[in-house]
Amino acid sequence: MADAKVIPFDDDRSRSGGAQRSARRRAAAGPAVGTAALSALPGQQDAVQAQEVVQGGGEPVEGAQAQEGARRGSWDRRIASGLAFLRRRVTGEYEVDEFGYDKELTDQVLMSVLRPMYEKYFRVEVKGIENIPSDGGALIVANHSGTLPLDGLMLQVAVHDTHPADRHLRLLAADLVFVMPVVNELARKAGHTLACAEDAERLLRQGEVVGVMPEGFKGIGKPFGDRYKLQRFGRGGFVSTALRAGVPIVPCSIVGAEEIYPMIGNAKTLARVLGIPYFPITPTFPWLGPLGAVPLPTKWTIQFGEPISTDGYPVEAAEDPMLMFNLTDQVREQIQHTLYKLLVQRRSVFF
Amino acid sequence: MRRIQRDPDVDRVIAVDAVAPAHQLGDADFVRVDIRQPAIARVLAAHAVDTVVHLDVSGKALGAGGRTTVKETNVIGTMQLLGVCQKSPTVRRLVVKSSTSVYGSAPRDPAVFTETTPPKSLPSGGFAKDAVEVEGYVRGFARRRPDVAVCVLRFANILGPDADSPLADYLALPVLPTVFGYDPRLQFVHEDDVIDVLRIASYEPRRGTLNSGTFNIAGDGVLLLSQCARRLGRPTMPVLLPAVTWVGQALRTVGMTDFSPEQIRLLTHGRVVSTVQMRETLGFHPGFTTSETFAAFARSLGPGLLPPATVGRAVDRLAAMPFAGGTGEDPVITGAGDTQPTPGVR
Numbered sequence: 001m002a003d004a005k006v007i008p009f010d011d012d013r014s015r016s017g018g019a020q021r022s023a024r025r026r027a028a029a030g031p032a033v034g035t036a037a038l039s040a041l042p043g044q045q046d047a048v049q050a051q052e053v054v055q056g057g058g059e060p061v062e063g064a065q066a067q068e069g070a071r072r073g074s075w076d077r078r079i080a081s082g083l084a085f086l087r088r089r090v091t092g093e094y095e096v097d098e099f100g101y102d103k104e105l106t107d108q109v110l111m112s113v114l115r116p117m118y119e120k121y122f123r124v125e126v127k128g129i130e131n132i133p134s135d136g137g138a139l140i141v142a143n144h145s146g147t148l149p150l151d152g153l154m155l156q157v158a159v160h161d162t163h164p165a166d167r168h169l170r171l172l173a174a175d176l177v178f179v180m181p182v183v184n185e186l187a188r189k190a191g192h193t194l195a196c197a198e199d200a201e202r203l204l205r206q207g208e209v210v211g212v213m214p215e216g217f218k219g220i221g222k223p224f225g226d227r228y229k230l231q232r233f234g235r236g237g238f239v240s241t242a243l244r245a246g247v248p249i250v251p252c253s254i255v256g257a258e259e260i261y262p263m264i265g266n267a268k269t270l271a272r273v274l275g276i277p278y279f280p281i282t283p284t285f286p287w288l289g290p291l292g293a294v295p296l297p298t299k300w301t302i303q304f305g306e307p308i309s310t311d312g313y314p315v316e317a318a319e320d321p322m323l324m325f326n327l328t329d330q331v332r333e334q335i336q337h338t339l340y341k342l343l344v345q346r347r348s349v350f351f
Numbered sequence: 352m353r354r355i356q357r358d359p360d361v362d363r364v365i366a367v368d369a370v371a372p373a374h375q376l377g378d379a380d381f382v383r384v385d386i387r388q389p390a391i392a393r394v395l396a397a398h399a400v401d402t403v404v405h406l407d408v409s410g411k412a413l414g415a416g417g418r419t420t421v422k423e424t425n426v427i428g429t430m431q432l433l434g435v436c437q438k439s440p441t442v443r444r445l446v447v448k449s450s451t452s453v454y455g456s457a458p459r460d461p462a463v464f465t466e467t468t469p470p471k472s473l474p475s476g477g478f479a480k481d482a483v484e485v486e487g488y489v490r491g492f493a494r495r496r497p498d499v500a501v502c503v504l505r506f507a508n509i510l511g512p513d514a515d516s517p518l519a520d521y522l523a524l525p526v527l528p529t530v531f532g533y534d535p536r537l538q539f540v541h542e543d544d545v546i547d548v549l550r551i552a553s554y555e556p557r558r559g560t561l562n563s564g565t566f567n568i569a570g571d572g573v574l575l576l577s578q579c580a581r582r583l584g585r586p587t588m589p590v591l592l593p594a595v596t597w598v599g600q601a602l603r604t605v606g607m608t609d610f611s612p613e614q615i616r617l618l619t620h621g622r623v624v625s626t627v628q629m630r631e632t633l634g635f636h637p638g639f640t641t642s643e644t645f646a647a648f649a650r651s652l653g654p655g656l657l658p659p660a661t662v663g664r665a666v667d668r669l670a671a672m673p674f675a676g677g678t679g680e681d682p683v684i685t686g687a688g689d690t691q692p693t694p695g696v697r
Binding site for chain 2: 079080083086087089090091092093094095096097098099100102175178179180181182183184185188189193194196198199202
């Protein structure tokens, strides 16, 4: 598939994100680039290493003052822009779109909160980001897992941080999200909206990248034994929405999210009392209380597959249930297939 | 019934209200009739009225009568008026002022309502229910008199310097109680735009437009309640949702406010409507965006406890602190200059 094309981005990632890691392991040198398992183009890897050497070697030679000055300058600028940001926030002079998406808050605050988790905790590796078009709408369809929807949030950071055209993912969330206080406020500000055909179509027509996890609660709340087995894809509504909006469907496979909370049981009665679709019981939760809610630090891989084009179909195709089922199955197969492939490549759950 | 009567391009404007107007109506004739009484029929017949603009669907408790009187005026008044219109052979056009509150607001609703979106949760009472019922009667009328052009205008929250609505009263509170954990999206429409769109709706349609049907009327853009509070300079006080409901109920029982449950729902979940139909079919382009409308309203209201300018200055003073050489002037410039989109700080 597109593996060969993927490498440059991966190298980019691990160079910017894993700077410390490479510094720590400088003695061991080697390709600190975590993707050695994949057949990288030798030339590119050399170039990356050379760059790192130049950077590392250049530091002491250059005047320390210049470095210091630059750092001060950047700090000053950072403080100034931080204060300008604060000023805009406290005076209310910022824009939100009709879905309540607060781009500034998302970029500056919410992403910064999620990024350490993305880079350091789950060490997310992104492949095939170029499968998301640089302009125009696209529907990203991903598998859903992990008891808590952290995979959606990580997917959002992945698209935001690695896509060259600075695209923002707009996730479609379950209605439960919008019933809960605080959560609904943050979700709206982060650009999420209710998973319904109207909202999805509106966003896609505006040329946004929309993320959907059609498995819904069936996927996220499945027992640990069923990990990486895709559940039924809703009623395939996402396909007809993509068809109506004429945008490509980008299948996306997320590996690693299944193991963050291994759900070994489901307290159904308690869930019914609380009005939630499932109440997870993991080896640590609820036994250890809030400490048990800390996810396991698994290593994640997010792979975007080849986009499935939908613009070749006539208008009435969105009403054709047979075509819907076929396309849904095609997307599902592709995600499942990629999941298996990534699982085979994976060395361990945690590394 | 406010100011539409001022437009002079028509032969004759007849204003009808139950109370005498506070300001000059110019050339318009004023007839003091309560639309709940059949006397309205005589007005229509006597003047061979061809266009009826029904504005008396009000969200505000008028005087002592409270909710019951308002409901009576809204619903019975509309029924009466529609009954009269149905009998009147001269009526060609009917414009009804409604509200976007007919959509209700619930967490399970789509983010943006279009004219055809069915509401997930019908408003249980209060003004919104009146509006739903009024619209129902108007639809019935449109069915029985297909020769009459019927235009229903669903206005978002009307604000402006003279705004007089429950929401305006709410925003005028010194400290805004908000529902904890929710930040509703609100849309506003300016009073002047209301008059303009009523004029468009009550005349013959312009070329390429159609002014019968149902239209959402709202200014461009969306404001969050937290944004509104900050722009007004009013501190917010988050209250847990159950507490809000109880307190609202208690205050209503005592008769202090007319803060209906549907109002609380609006301030919990918010509501945004699509204005595509308004632009493309009705051909109306509002002169004020949501935030301009709000700015006009905020100006008329005067500064709150924490005016944005003061808060902004406080931030600037904070900015002045780390830089030793900063004169009084400097940080203001920094702050102002950086208001332009800064390159992402990552």
